Amino acid sequence: MQFFSGNFSTFGCILILLANPAYSQTDAPDPLDPFDPKWDENLAPFERLEIVSNVLGLTSGGQALVNKATTFEGATAIFADPTGFGFTVGLSGDYLFDFDKASLKPEAKKALEEVLEMYADYGGTNVTVEGHTDSKGSNAYNQKLSVRRASTVENWFVENGIEKRLLRSRGLGETTPVAKNSINGRDNPEGRALNRRVEIKVKTTKKVNHLPIASGAE
Numbered sequence: 001m002q003f004f005s006g007n008f009s010t011f012g013c014i015l016i017l018l019a020n021p022a023y024s025q026t027d028a029p030d031p032l033d034p035f036d037p038k039w040d041e042n043l044a045p046f047e048r049l050e051i052v053s054n055v056l057g058l059t060s061g062g063q064a065l066v067n068k069a070t071t072f073e074g075a076t077a078i079f080a081d082p083t084g085f086g087f088t089v090g091l092s093g094d095y096l097f098d099f100d101k102a103s104l105k106p107e108a109k110k111a112l113e114e115v116l117e118m119y120a121d122y123g124g125t126n127v128t129v130e131g132h133t134d135s136k137g138s139n140a141y142n143q144k145l146s147v148r149r150a151s152t153v154e155n156w157f158v159e160n161g162i163e164k165r166l167l168r169s170r171g172l173g174e175t176t177p178v179a180k181n182s183i184n185g186r187d188n189p190e191g192r193a194l195n196r197r198v199e200i201k202v203k204t205t206k207k208v209n210h211l212p213i214a215s216g217a218e
Contacts, residue, residue, distance in 0.1 A: 073107075077089070079211055091115075093132070126203045133196055150169035
């Protein structure tokens with residue numbers, strides 16, 4: 001009786017490699033050989049994952065099925081585009097900026113680096129950065145502040161490797177809240193904090209297969 005097809009040698013080799021505790025990244029063979037993948041110590045984790053995905057056949061139509069953590073410090077929301085080829089990350093405005101300022105806090109770079117890694121993981125292309133505020137202050141002032149903050153984040157991405165032509169930024173001021181600024185006439189600090197945010201919308205060439213799809217996501 002024949003239990004395995006002609007791909008048995010590939011499958012068996014992978015099982016042997018995974019079962020052997022002595023197998024290490026330093027003495028592994030060439031990653032270009034599908035029967036005996038090698039880890040390069042200089043590869044980033046997402047690059048290693050992509051090699052494994054290719055060897056195990058976890059691709060569909062050339063779209064690698066990459067997995068990532070669904071949250072990180074500073075993020076208020078992370079969800080996939082309904083098409084599957086894109087994602088949105090909401091970052092807390094209070095995490096990114098000091099009150100009434102548009103220059104990044106030192107810790108803000110950690111969150112932006114996480115977004116940049118996701119961009120690389122999923123084969124990011126076009127990026128839209130949107131600035132949002134709560135409703136305190138005048139509409140005109142909030143609009144200007146949201147524009148400045150979105151522009152700051154856009155410039156950070158340019159400085160860190162994303163081509164300028166792939167980026168655009170815009171400020172929406174207080175016009176698109178995700179929570180109530182007040183409840184029954186009383187101030188709602190938690191809601192205001194959620195509304196003070198920057199949303200980063202990324203189109204991708206690889207399928208974002210593990211994130212939730214937010215209701216009403218564009």
